[in-house]
Amino acid sequence: MxxxxxxxxxxxxxxxxxxxxxxxxxxxxxxxxxxxxxxxxxxxxxxxxxxxxxxxxxxxxxxxxxxxxxxxxxxxxxxxxxxxxxxxxYADGGTLADLLRDGPLPVPDALALTAEAARSAAALHEAGIVHRDIKPTNVLLHTAPDGTRRVLLADLGLAKSLAQASVLTLAAGSAGYQPPEQAEPGEGIDERADVYSLGAVGYELVTGRVPGPPGKVVPPRRLRPDLGEDVERALSRALEPDRERRWPGAQAFAHELDGLAAGRPAAGPARRLDGVRGRLNAVTLAVAAVLAATAAAVAVTVVVQRDDGAPDGVRITDATGRLAVEVPAGWGRELRDSGWDPRALGLTAGHQPGLVVADDLSRWPDLTAAVDGVFVGVSPHGDVAAEVKALQHTGCRYSGSHTFADADWHGPVRVWSGCPDGGSVTESALSPAGGGARPQVYVQVRQRGAGDATDGILRSLRVS
Structure with a gap:
């Protein structure tokens, strides 16, 4: 050249x-x-x-x-x-293949990214186009000036209009991501061909491996034993060799993945989410968005009495009575108080005291939806501070950290602002002041507006 x-x-x-x-x-x-x-x-x-x-x-x-x-x-x-x-x-954030260089992604991240790619495919389908070559290298990440990140589909070199696709005569696609109908000359295809490829992308994001040939795909839980059955079921349905048994379209697949990423069961018994640590991206809101959904199947409306000395605050207690925190009055509308599993933060598994309280818990898993609330979780084992320092909110702007200290607690507080909902997120890891025997506490505060209620919330924290 x-x-x-x-x-x-x-x-x-x-x-x-x-x-x-x-x-x-x-x-x-x-x-x-x-x-x-x-x-x-x-x-x-x-x-x-x-x-x-x-x-x-x-x-x-x-x-x-x-x-x-x-x-x-x-x-x-x-x-x-x-x-x-x-x-x-120009997509400055690279591709999904770039994210996979460090190995499989945290499960909620992988599901959320796959859901975004599926919505991109659905946009093509609505325009009457089938991609025919969706794979991690063709899924790009673009960072906007405000720090939000978009998932983009690229490389339509094999794409066709859906009208033409019904009578295609040439094989197309990439090994591992290619549905069987694309491998056979003369087979017409529809948008479910892209659903298969999206399933292969999701499979690779959670396992780190490209799936095998259609009908011979190793179940993903064999490669990642901590993967939930519901996640395996969703991916396996997308990878069905018989397109009549796949998700009917990319939008339906995206909707299912959204629910799994946020811990909202679409049907059947309540689901338990897999662990989250390290790399988190903007489409997930981070650990507390996941933890909040694990605490209970139904949000309970909070009925509270204000503290005499704090007319603008409400006192919230978890189901065990061991954990209490005060939040601004307007935040105390809905509560999930039945605990959490510290494994979700990368710590030792177990059921520990935990709660999430917010003005609207249905908005909590969505980083683009404005909400005021707090998640608090107790952990008797592990290094909470190290796990909190590993968290990222790539849809927000990192604004630095400071150390919180009072008579009861001390620890780092990390701050992200300019999030897609216009608000901020703070991540705190607290240890007992003076090296006491009480357990550590993880606190995430999500708030809109210009103020920052974090330090006041941390000063109110009590664990027995």
């Missing part, structure tokens, strides 16, 4: 990736003063009219999708040597 420094008005900076038919460059748009991605047809295919048409078809389909869940096309043009190129939105 000839050395390129510019394509049109775009100054090339570095290649982002090279495939069989094209190279994608990171470039700078001087007019928009922003980074963009430029995809250029490879020289050795420039003479092939069918390849050229497929390349241009990708740009047209991306444009036709017209969704912020799919990579946007800004411009299209032709080099002096006749090769076409098109200019796209």
């Amino acid at each position: 000839h050395s390129l420094e510019r394509i049109g008005r775009y100054r090339l900076e570095r290649p982002l990736g090279t495939g069989a038919f094209a190279t994608v460059w990171l470039a700078h748009d001087p007019e928009l003063q922003a980074p963009v991605a430029v995809k250029v047809l490879a020289e050795n295919w420039a003479h092939r009219l069918d390849i050229r048409e497929r390349f241009l078809s990708e740009a047209r389909l991306l444009r036709r999708a017209g969704s912020n869940r799919v990579v946007q096309v800004y411009d299209i043009g032709e080099l002096p040597d006749g090769r076409p190129y098109f200019v796209m939105e």
